[in-house]
Amino acid sequence: MPLHRPYISAAAAVIVSLIGIAAYHHVPEGNRTPAHDRAMVVQDAAAPATGRQAAAPAAPRTTVPPKPQYPARLPGLGPRTLSHIPAHTRQVVLVTGAGKNSASSKVVLYERADGGWRPGAVWDAHNGYRGWTDEHYAGDLHSPIGVFGLTDAGGRLADPGTKLPYHRSGAFSIGGTGFEGEPLAGSFDYVIAINYNRQPGTSPMNGAQPMGASRGGGIWIHVDHGGPTHACVSLSKSHMRQLLRALDPADHPVVVMGDAASLAR
Known part of the structure; x- marks a missing residue:
């Protein structure tokens, strides 16, 4: 119908x-x-009304970047080496030699952050002409293996802005040539004393040697001159300035130094 x-x-x-x-x-x-x-x-x-309203535009999502995951322990270090790093240390200058008899090294500044160790840039460096030794003696041309405090600095040039005590003096001058004929002038423009056989809390120029003169001394981190050292560790001038500005006595900085195989013990 x-x-x-x-x-x-x-x-x-x-x-x-x-x-x-x-x-x-x-x-x-x-x-x-x-x-x-x-x-x-x-x-x-x-036409029937739907009763629907246009949907409001979705709010933009805010992406929160994940926190970086830093290593819980310093890489390349074995239990014996780690046991010598003070518990309150928050800055470690890690000097890793290319080999037991090599004068070439890599340096990285690690700092405590977010429950781990945050690495800085990797810097090229030199160490002793004959490499590394567990028992250093004066004139053996080896750098000592171990963990040593970093408490004092100085140099021929003005303080670049370090928090370490800084002793400026013309006595930090040096001349002559290195093992490969390179000029040594300017090597002590900036220095950081390595607390091997020395009295912490004094100028790097202080000659006191608590273990005796036969065990050597005056071992520093200083400006690189382009070749091996007698026993010191050397970095480029710009990296020395960066390191000096970064080190803070409140973080109880130390240097951990040696060839890779020795540090892994």
């Missing part, structure tokens, strides 16, 4: 409305009549 208008479903009304809207928009604007406009009003009234 024929359907009457009251029985037209809501879905049918929507379809009629959409067909009418499409037809309306395809009538050229100049050819539209009041009847067209009235039809649109009827169609709009027939």
Whole structure:
């Protein structure tokens, strides 16, 4: 039987409305009549309201970068070496020799951070002409293996901004040539005393040797002259300035030095 208008479903009304809207928009604007406009009003009234509002734009997500994971222990160091690092030390200058008889090394400053050891840049360095020894004696041309405090600094040039006690003096001058004929001038522009056979808390120039003169002394970290040292560790002048500015007595800095195999013990 024929359907009457009251029985037209809501879905049918929507379809009629959409067909009418499409037809309306395809009538050229100049050819539209009041009847067209009235039809649109009827169609709009027939279309059911959804009651929905446009969704608000999602807030941008903030990405929090993960905390860096620093090693819990200093890399390359074995239990014996680690046992000599004081528990309160928060700065370690790690000098790792290329071999027991090598005069080439790498230096990294490690600092305590976020429950681990944060490494700094890797710097090229020189050490003793004949490499490394567990028992250093004066004139043996080896650098001593071990863990030593870093408490005092100085040099021929003005303090570059270190927190360590700094002794500036013209007595830090040096001349002559090194083992490979390189000039030594400027090697002591900046120095950091290594507390091997010396009295901590004094100028690097202090000649006191608690273990006796035969065990050598005056072993420093100083400016590199381009070749092996007698027993010291040497870095470029710019790296010496960076190291001096970084070291803080409140962090009880030490140097851990030796060839890789010895430090791994």
